[in-house]
Amino acid sequence: MTKLRRWLLDSAKPFSLLPAADARLRPTSYVDDQVWKLMPGSGSSPALALQTTYGGRVGLASLIPLWVYDGRVIYETQAYARPPAITAFAPGYARLQATLSPQLALQAEYWAIDSHTIGAQFTLSNAHTSPVQVRLDLFGHVGAQGKEQPLSVVPLADQKHALHLGEAGNLNPVVMMEGGAAELTDGQPTSPKIGRSFEIGGRKKVRVRWVHAGLPGLRESMAQAQYWLKQDWVPYLRQMQQAASFIPNIETGDENLDAAIATTFQNLTLAFLKPTASLPHASIVARRDSSTGFSRRTDGSDYPRAWDGQHPTLTYLAALGIAPVDAALAQGLVRNYLAVQQEDGWIDSKPGLGGQRQGLLCMPVLARLSWGIFQYTEDDQFLRDAYPGLVKFFQRWLAADADQDGLPEWQHELQTGYVYWPTFGGVQPWADNTAIHTVESPDLLAYLLSEAVSLRAIAHYLHDNTHEQVFDQHSETLKAALEQLWDGQRYVYRDRNTHATAARQTLLENGRGDQEHILAFNLQPASRLNLRISGGVDHTPRFKLEIRGHDTSGQPVVEQADQTNFIWQHNRGVYTTEAVFQQVDLVRTEGLSRVYTVDIQTPDTTRLDINALLPLWSVSLPTERNEQLVALLKAQFLRPNGVTMCATSDPQFDPANAEGSGGIWPFWFTLMGEALLEAGEMQLATDLLQRLMRVQVETLQQHKQFFEFYHADESKGLGTPGHLSGGIPVYLLLRVLGVRIISGGKVWTGGPFLWPNPVTIRQQGVVVERSDTGTTITFPSGYVAELPPQAEWQAVTDPNPKLSKPVKPVQPRSSTPDSES
Structure with a gap:
C-alpha cells in the first residue's frame, strides 16, 4: 500500500476513520452491516482502540492491543515512545505508525474484509542489532445493558485459543490471532485476551495478523476467522490500492482541508451498499457508522430515515461526488430510480434497498443529475438507457x-x-x-x-x-x-x-374550541384559511369542523373537515382549506372541549x-435577472458560513434552524454554488465554498465527524452527526478548481483560477497542477501539456494514452464459509 498518500494525523487532526466494507470490492449486508470506529488516542486513553456497537446490539465493544516489552505494559497513548498517527487510509483500510521504544517501530493496518469481518496486521521492526522479546495481547471488552459482559476463550488445536466476545444480540463474535493463545492459570484464562510472544531478530521484522468475525453461530464465526487467517491478504490490499487511485487526491496547501476532503471521498465511497432483490444497483445510506446497520426485523423495514432509501437531495450530492471515482456507482443511483418507475412515468422519491417506498413523486432533478454524471463519465450508453425514462418522468411532473x-x-x-x-x-x-x-x-x-x-x-x-x-x-x-x-x-x-401573493390576515386568535365563532370577516384579497387547533394532551382528538362563507362571486361556500384532514403533532394540528373565501361567516367545531383553542389566519405567501x-x-x-438574484443573495442570504435557507429579514430566521428557518444545508448550498458558477460569479462561488469548508474542517477536527447541516454563523455542526450530506461538497470544489479528470488520457481543465494557493490533483495516474501562473497536466505516459493562466475551459488529451486498468476481483485460495459469495 505504499502508493497511498502519506499523512501524519494524530487525535488533534480533522479526520474520521470508520472501517467498513467497500462495496466496490467486498461483500456488504444491508440488514447486518458491522462498522467499526478507529482513532489514535491521547494521554491516558488507549493508543489503539477498535470499537463498535454491532449496529446497536451492545453498548460498546472494544479490541485493544497490549504490548509487553522491556518489563513494561504498553497500551496507553502516553506509554508509547511516539504515539500512533494515521499515515495512510483508503475506503475500508487504515494504516497507523508508532514506536514502542526508540528502537522498536510499530505499523498497524486495519482492513474491513466484509460486513461481518475485520482484520488487522501488526508489523514490528527492530532497529537494534540484537534480538528483542515482545509479547502482544489482544484485550477485549464488551459493555451491554449498563454492565460488562463476560468473555471467554475457546480452545483450538495445538494449545491455541480464540477469544469469544460473548453473545452480542444474535451474534457470537470471535477473535482469532495467528499463533494466539490465552494465558492460563490452573488451566483457566487469567483475563479476556489472547496473545503471543515472539522474538524479533536484530534489524528484523515480525508480522502478526488477527481477525474478528461476527456471525450468528460460534462455529460460523470461528470458521470465518480461520478462513481469513489462511488467506494471502496481499492481493486484496493491492486491489484496494488500485481502487484508491481512482479517488481524487487533492492538495490545497492546507493539510487540514486536504484531510477533510480525503475523509469526504472515503465516506462517499463507503456510503454505498451492494444491490439487493429490491434495487438492482448499489444504493446509499446517509449515515454508516458503528451504531447503524442492524435490522432486528431482518429486512430493513425498521430502519430510521438515514437507512430507509436514497433521497433525491442526498442522491444528487452523492452521485455527482462519486462520479469521478466510480461511474457505475453514480449511474446506478439513477438506474435505481428508473427501476421503480411506473408506466405513467411516476418515480418514488425514496426507493430503498429493503423495498421501502416513500409514496411521493420524486423531486425533478434526475435529468440534471444524469447530465452532470455524464460530464465525468462520457458514457453514451448510460444516456441512451436513462433518456426514455427521464422523458416520461418529466412528462409526469407536468401533469x-x-x-x-x-x-x-x-x-x-x-x-x-x-x-x-x-x-x-x-x-x-x-x-x-x-x-x-x-x-x-x-x-x-x-x-x-x-x-x-x-x-x-x-x-x-x-x-x-x-x-x-x-x-x-x-x-x-x-x-x-x-x-x-x-x-x-x-x-x-x-x-x-x-x-x-398576499400577506397574512388574522381572523381569530385563541378562540375556544367548544364554541361557535361568528366572524363575518371580508377577506381582501380572497384567500384560503389556515386553521390551527392547539391544546389537550399529546394525542389527536376526534372532532368535526365546518366553515361557512362566500366565494368571490358571492356564492355560498361550505367546507367540512375532521381530524383526519389535519396534520397533527403532539398537541397541535394544522389544516389549509381547499376552498377560497371572499368572506368567512362562521366557523364551528364539534367534539372539541374548552381546553382546545382555534386560530384562523390566511396564508402568508410574501415570505x-x-x-x-x-x-x-x-x-x-437573462443576465439582468441573474444580477438581480445575485444581489438578493448578497443582501438577504449571505452569512459567515455560506448561503442560508431563509432571508435574514424574516422574523423567523434562525441561524441554527432550531426555532425558525436557517442554517447551511449542503444540497441547497451546492445548488447555489452551481448557480453562481453558471452565472459567471466565480469569485463569489469560491468565497462561499471556503466559508463552508472552514466550519466543516473545524467541526471534523473537534468531533471526528461531519454533520447533516451547519450553523449559519457559528462554527457548529447541527442535525444528524455523521450524515453523508455534511461532507466537503467535492463536486462543487472540483468545479471551482476547474479540473475534471476523465481518464488517464483525457482531462478537462481551464477557466478562471481564483483559489488563493496552488492546487495539485492526482487521479488515475494523472497530475494536474493549477495556480495563477497557469496549468500543467502530466499524464501517466509522461506526456505533459501546459496551459496559460487565461486559458478557456477545454479538453486536454494525451496522443498516446496509458489508461488505468479496471479493478479486477481477487480470486480466493479456496472457498469461504460465506463472505466471498
Missing part, C-alpha cells in the same frame, strides 16, 4: 398541475427535502403552516426548467432532433410560467387558484426564502 395553468405544484413538503420553510413548515409553531399543494412555487418551476434544459442537451447529444425541439418549447413555456412569479423585485409564491433564488440555478435566465 401534476391541479389548475392546469402550466405551473405544477408540490404535493407534499417532504418532496422538497426540507420541512422548515417559513411559508409551510409542517406543524412548526413558528411557521405559517400553509399546505404546500395549494401554492405555486418558484423552486419547483426552477427544477422543471432545469430538467427541460438538461433533456434538451441530452437529446442534442443523442441526435434526437425531434425531442430537442420539443424540449426547447418546454423550456420557453416554463420560462414564461416562471416569469408569472416575478413581482418586479424577486420570485414569489402565489396561491394555486387565485394567483395572488422570502432560498426558493426565490433557485431560478438562478436553472441556467436559463
Whole structure:
C-alpha cells in the first residue's frame, strides 16, 4: 500500500476513520452491516482502540492491543515512545505508525474484509542489532445493558485459543490471532485476551495478523476467522490500492482541508451498499457508522430515515461526488430510480434497498443529475438507457398541475427535502403552516426548467432532433410560467387558484374550541384559511369542523373537515382549506372541549426564502435577472458560513434552524454554488465554498465527524452527526478548481483560477497542477501539456494514452464459509 498518500494525523487532526466494507470490492449486508470506529488516542486513553456497537446490539465493544516489552505494559497513548498517527487510509483500510521504544517501530493496518469481518496486521521492526522479546495481547471488552459482559476463550488445536466476545444480540463474535493463545492459570484464562510472544531478530521484522468475525453461530464465526487467517491478504490490499487511485487526491496547501476532503471521498465511497432483490444497483445510506446497520426485523423495514432509501437531495450530492471515482456507482443511483418507475412515468422519491417506498413523486432533478454524471463519465450508453425514462418522468411532473395553468405544484413538503420553510413548515409553531399543494412555487418551476434544459442537451447529444425541439418549447413555456412569479423585485409564491401573493390576515386568535365563532370577516384579497387547533394532551382528538362563507362571486361556500384532514403533532394540528373565501361567516367545531383553542389566519405567501433564488440555478435566465438574484443573495442570504435557507429579514430566521428557518444545508448550498458558477460569479462561488469548508474542517477536527447541516454563523455542526450530506461538497470544489479528470488520457481543465494557493490533483495516474501562473497536466505516459493562466475551459488529451486498468476481483485460495459469495 505504499502508493497511498502519506499523512501524519494524530487525535488533534480533522479526520474520521470508520472501517467498513467497500462495496466496490467486498461483500456488504444491508440488514447486518458491522462498522467499526478507529482513532489514535491521547494521554491516558488507549493508543489503539477498535470499537463498535454491532449496529446497536451492545453498548460498546472494544479490541485493544497490549504490548509487553522491556518489563513494561504498553497500551496507553502516553506509554508509547511516539504515539500512533494515521499515515495512510483508503475506503475500508487504515494504516497507523508508532514506536514502542526508540528502537522498536510499530505499523498497524486495519482492513474491513466484509460486513461481518475485520482484520488487522501488526508489523514490528527492530532497529537494534540484537534480538528483542515482545509479547502482544489482544484485550477485549464488551459493555451491554449498563454492565460488562463476560468473555471467554475457546480452545483450538495445538494449545491455541480464540477469544469469544460473548453473545452480542444474535451474534457470537470471535477473535482469532495467528499463533494466539490465552494465558492460563490452573488451566483457566487469567483475563479476556489472547496473545503471543515472539522474538524479533536484530534489524528484523515480525508480522502478526488477527481477525474478528461476527456471525450468528460460534462455529460460523470461528470458521470465518480461520478462513481469513489462511488467506494471502496481499492481493486484496493491492486491489484496494488500485481502487484508491481512482479517488481524487487533492492538495490545497492546507493539510487540514486536504484531510477533510480525503475523509469526504472515503465516506462517499463507503456510503454505498451492494444491490439487493429490491434495487438492482448499489444504493446509499446517509449515515454508516458503528451504531447503524442492524435490522432486528431482518429486512430493513425498521430502519430510521438515514437507512430507509436514497433521497433525491442526498442522491444528487452523492452521485455527482462519486462520479469521478466510480461511474457505475453514480449511474446506478439513477438506474435505481428508473427501476421503480411506473408506466405513467411516476418515480418514488425514496426507493430503498429493503423495498421501502416513500409514496411521493420524486423531486425533478434526475435529468440534471444524469447530465452532470455524464460530464465525468462520457458514457453514451448510460444516456441512451436513462433518456426514455427521464422523458416520461418529466412528462409526469407536468401533469401534476391541479389548475392546469402550466405551473405544477408540490404535493407534499417532504418532496422538497426540507420541512422548515417559513411559508409551510409542517406543524412548526413558528411557521405559517400553509399546505404546500395549494401554492405555486418558484423552486419547483426552477427544477422543471432545469430538467427541460438538461433533456434538451441530452437529446442534442443523442441526435434526437425531434425531442430537442420539443424540449426547447418546454423550456420557453416554463420560462414564461416562471416569469408569472416575478413581482418586479424577486420570485414569489402565489396561491394555486387565485394567483395572488398576499400577506397574512388574522381572523381569530385563541378562540375556544367548544364554541361557535361568528366572524363575518371580508377577506381582501380572497384567500384560503389556515386553521390551527392547539391544546389537550399529546394525542389527536376526534372532532368535526365546518366553515361557512362566500366565494368571490358571492356564492355560498361550505367546507367540512375532521381530524383526519389535519396534520397533527403532539398537541397541535394544522389544516389549509381547499376552498377560497371572499368572506368567512362562521366557523364551528364539534367534539372539541374548552381546553382546545382555534386560530384562523390566511396564508402568508410574501415570505422570502432560498426558493426565490433557485431560478438562478436553472441556467436559463437573462443576465439582468441573474444580477438581480445575485444581489438578493448578497443582501438577504449571505452569512459567515455560506448561503442560508431563509432571508435574514424574516422574523423567523434562525441561524441554527432550531426555532425558525436557517442554517447551511449542503444540497441547497451546492445548488447555489452551481448557480453562481453558471452565472459567471466565480469569485463569489469560491468565497462561499471556503466559508463552508472552514466550519466543516473545524467541526471534523473537534468531533471526528461531519454533520447533516451547519450553523449559519457559528462554527457548529447541527442535525444528524455523521450524515453523508455534511461532507466537503467535492463536486462543487472540483468545479471551482476547474479540473475534471476523465481518464488517464483525457482531462478537462481551464477557466478562471481564483483559489488563493496552488492546487495539485492526482487521479488515475494523472497530475494536474493549477495556480495563477497557469496549468500543467502530466499524464501517466509522461506526456505533459501546459496551459496559460487565461486559458478557456477545454479538453486536454494525451496522443498516446496509458489508461488505468479496471479493478479486477481477487480470486480466493479456496472457498469461504460465506463472505466471498
